Amino acid sequence: MFSKLWVQKVTPKQEVLEGIQKVTSQQKDQKSKEQETKVRENESLKAEEKDTEFKSVSTNTQAMSQSPPCWNRTKEPKSQTTNATVSKQGVESSLHIEPASMEEEVGLHNTSSSECEQEQRVFLSDRADAQLHSLVLRVRERTSLYKEKLISEDGSSSDETPPASPSKKAPAPKDDEEKQQQEISHDETKTEEAYYCDMVCFEFKRLSIKKIIHKLRIPESIENSDWRYVLWLFLVALAWNWSCWFIPVRWAFNFQTPDTLPYWLTMDYICDFIYLLDMLVFQTRLQFIKQGDIINNKEEMKKYYMQSLKFKLDLASVIPFDLFYLVFDCNPLFRLNRLLKYLAFFEFNYRLEAIMEKAYIYRIVRTTGYLLYLLHINACIYYWASVYEGISSTKWVYNGKGNRYLRCYYWAVRSLITIGGISEPVTLFEIIFQGCNYFIGVFVFSSLLGQMRDIIGKATTEFSYYQSSIDNTMNYMNAYSVSKCVQNRVRKWYEYTWESQGLLASSELLENLPVKMQLSIAIDQNYAIVSKVDLFKECDKQMTYDMLLKLKSVVYLPGDFVCKKGDVGKEMYIIKTGQVQVLGGPDDKEVLVTLKAGSVFGEISLLAGVGGNRRTANVIASGFTNLFILDKKTLNEILMNYPDSQKVLKRKARKLFPVEKDKSKSKCNPANTSIFLIRPKQDTPKLFNILLLAVKSKGLTLLRRFLKMETKVI
Numbered sequence: 076m077f078s079k080l081w082v083q084k085v086t087p088k089q090e091v092l093e094g095i096q097k098v099t100s101q102q103k104d105q106k107s108k109e110q111e112t113k114v115r116e117n118e119s120l121k122a123e124e125k126d127t128e129f130k131s132v133s134t135n136t137q138a139m140s141q142s143p144p145c146w147n148r149t150k151e152p153k154s155q156t157t158n159a160t161v162s163k164q165g166v167e168s169s170l171h172i173e174p175a176s177m178e179e180e181v182g183l184h185n186t187s188s189s190e191c192e193q194e195q196r197v198f199l200s201d202r203a204d205a206q207l208h209s210l211v212l213r214v215r216e217r218t219s220l221y222k223e224k225l226i227s228e229d230g231s232s233s234d235e236t237p238p239a240s241p242s243k244k245a246p247a248p249k250d251d252e253e254k255q256q257q258e259i260s261h262d263e264t265k266t267e268e269a270y271y272c273d274m275v276c277f278e279f280k281r282l283s284i285k286k287i288i289h290k291l292r293i294p295e296s297i298e299n300s301d302w303r304y305v306l307w308l309f310l311v312a313l314a315w316n317w318s319c320w321f322i323p324v325r326w327a328f329n330f331q332t333p334d335t336l337p338y339w340l341t342m343d344y345i346c347d348f349i350y351l352l353d354m355l356v357f358q359t360r361l362q363f364i365k366q367g368d369i370i371n372n373k374e375e376m377k378k379y380y381m382q383s384l385k386f387k388l389d390l391a392s393v394i395p396f397d398l399f400y401l402v403f404d405c406n407p408l409f410r411l412n413r414l415l416k417y418l419a420f421f422e423f424n425y426r427l428e429a430i431m432e433k434a435y436i437y438r439i440v441r442t443t444g445y446l447l448y449l450l451h452i453n454a455c456i457y458y459w460a461s462v463y464e465g466i467s468s469t470k471w472v473y474n475g476k477g478n479r480y481l482r483c484y485y486w487a488v489r490s491l492i493t494i495g496g497i498s499e500p501v502t503l504f505e506i507i508f509q510g511c512n513y514f515i516g517v518f519v520f521s522s523l524l525g526q527m528r529d530i531i532g533k534a535t536t537e538f539s540y541y542q543s544s545i546d547n548t549m550n551y552m553n554a555y556s557v558s559k560c561v562q563n564r565v566r567k568w569y570e571y572t573w574e575s576q577g578l579l580a581s582s583e584l585l586e587n588l589p590v591k592m593q594l595s596i597a598i599d600q601n602y603a604i605v606s607k608v609d610l611f612k613e614c615d616k617q618m619t620y621d622m623l624l625k626l627k628s629v630v631y632l633p634g635d636f637v638c639k640k641g642d643v644g645k646e647m648y649i650i651k652t653g654q655v656q657v658l659g660g661p662d663d664k665e666v667l668v669t670l671k672a673g674s675v676f677g678e679i680s681l682l683a684g685v686g687g688n689r690r691t692a693n694v695i696a697s698g699f700t701n702l703f704i705l706d707k708k709t710l711n712e713i714l715m716n717y718p719d720s721q722k723v724l725k726r727k728a729r730k731l732f733p734v735e736k737d738k739s740k741s742k743c744n745p746a747n748t749s750i751f752l753i754r755p756k757q758d759t760p761k762l763f764n765i766l767l768l769a770v771k772s773k774g775l776t777l778l779r780r781f782l783k784m785e786t787k788v789i
């Protein structure tokens with residue numbers, strides 16, 4: 076819109092400028108125009124009239140103000156044609172007629188007496204100047220007025236250069252998105268060109284479908300699990316449910332009266348519109364998987380949908396059989412084909428449950444919905460049967476009292492759930508009807524109820540497992556008379572683990588997953604903690620990933636010993652939550668350091684080889700502490716594949732070990748202390764040396780004989 080108006084803005088400016096130059100030259104040449112004063116006045120008046128038709132003039136005011144005032148009779152060049160034809164005509168006419176009259180004035184000049192001539196010349200020149208000035212002022216006023224209007228309409232205005240057409244200006248698109256945007260902007264221009272109104276500064280915009288889609292930010296290809304798609308499916312499912320619930324009720328109870336028909340039809344056609352949108356916009360953009368690849372190509376997605384059963388059902392569901400309303404009665408059953416879009420409803424359920432945290436709640440709601448719907452349909456059929464037999468004709472049929480729908484629904488509840496208390500069927504029709512009802516009640520209804528029980532049962536499986544685990548453990552401890560103190564600790568462990576994790580054996584659940592998936596989960600859950608550990612910072616990233624897969628999560632209670640000084644180190648630990656205290660000093664009770672989440676400990680006995688793989692300090696959990704455990708065997712297996720990382724870890728473990736701190740204090744037996752990085756080599760026992768010599772000289776036979784002798788002695 077703006078670009079178009081801008082072109083208009085330029086056109087009159089150029090014309091006026093050209094005109095100004097030409098008329099200026101004419102003014103210089105004028106010698107005998109004094110007699111035309113009256114004619115000029117008349118023409119000026121005409122010009123003013125024409126000027127009122129001057130609708131979309133926008134001009135460069137600066138240029139105008141700098142140019143000498145003059146008239147223009149130059150015709151507008153064809154190349155400057157714009158869409159605003161009428162406004163341009165206005166410009167042309169105003170600019171043509173006035174100069175034409177001017178020329179007439181000039182051309183009809185006759186000589187007279189020199190004095191009179193000079194006076195008239197001066198007079199004419201002044202008058203022409205005054206008129207030109209007034210015209211320039213008016214044009215300037217209008218320009219500023221239109222500028223303001225443009226700014227208020229578009230929110231922005233450019234006074235610099237008129238924008239080129241988007242197709243020329245825009246660079247070649249690099250990807251689909253750019254291409255789409257370019258197409259849309261091109262379409263916008265086209266649309267705006269088409270609907271540009273003759274009235275200056277007024278424009279009727281009609282949004283194209285592409286523009287609407289662009290504004291709604293519907294992507295070119297939609298992922299099935301995208302929440303926006305699930306939201307859309309919700310709308311489609313609502314539309315489907317509308318047909319599901321209301322077609323039978325409108326048909327059986329004849330709720331669709333001429334008075335209410337417009338409301339029913341409005342809702343019906345809103346639902347139809349949703350169906351159509353789903354087919355045209357959403358389903359054709361749905362990604363799919365072909366030979367393991369996710370296909371998001373526009374054409375292929377469309378083709379895939381068109382070839383699917385879904386498309387055929389969707390197409391059948393939108394056939395407008397309700398056009399028969401025009402021929403027959405307004406029977407809602409003509410819209411029964413709308414139910415063929417049932418796949419959308421089931422897809423919605425599936426997608427929603429996939430993204431819901433507590434899907435079982437929705438499952439219960441859905442199953443309850445099925446039960447209610449079954450009752451609803453039964454109520455409708457019962458009413459229809461009653462009308463068929465004649466209301467109140469027998470004891471079994473509806474007696475016509477109270478609210479029709481509610482009474483029939485209540486009857487359906489009693490009949491299907493086999494509560495009993497309903498009148499016995501009399502006629503054959505009634506017996507068949509009631510027989511079917513019992514059958515449905517027993518099989519369908521009871522299976523739905525069973526399904527509900529399963530859903531609730533599954534939802535509480537973990538809690539049941541937790542409860543049975545704790546009960547069994549307590550029973551065991553009671554049976555073996557485990558002390559109350561220990562029992563309490565065990566119970567506390569169960570409770571804390573359940574509260575903090577909501578699961579007892581989370582690692583077991585993941586075992587069935589492929590390694591890749593396990594790794595993804597492990598990275599997501601634990602990489603943030605492990606990556607912060609200084610010890611692993613220079614290590615191979617792949618090694619860290621391997622390690623993540625092998626970590627086991629264990630909960631320690633307050634005061635629990637995680638490591639005991641002198642024990643053989645079999646595991647190293649990373650603190651996930653909580654904190655531990657490293658104890659040392661003469662009586663091993665002094666807190667050397669408190670380690671918090673993200674710290675690692677227990678690595679010295681594993682990596683530095685200090686103290687014969689023995690723990691160099693006591694470590695206790697100072698509160699409830701969740702630790703990742705990595706055992707020595709697994710660590711060695713991992714490190715075998717990463718020799719560089721192994722060197723790094725060993726170097727770091729030695730550095731971390733506080734050699735200096737303890738060195739001064741103890742100069743005793745290296746096995747009992749924690750100060751030596753590399754344990755001093757002990758002398759080979761004498762007996763062993765003799766044996767070795769014997770083996771070397773006489774071979775294995777001698778050794779065997781010696782061993783036999785030893786055994787006999789023993």
Ligand SMILES: Nc1nc2c(ncn2[C@@H]2O[C@@H]3COP(=O)(O)O[C@H]3[C@H]2O)c(=O)[nH]1
Pocket residue numbers: 638644657659667668675676677678679680681689690691692693694733749
């Ligand atoms: N000996 C000692 N161990 C410490 C200290 N700070 C943290 N620790 C950790 O405590 C752990 C005890 O078991 P390890 O010897 O295997 O590894 C030890 C270290 O990881 C300290 O100051 N002295």
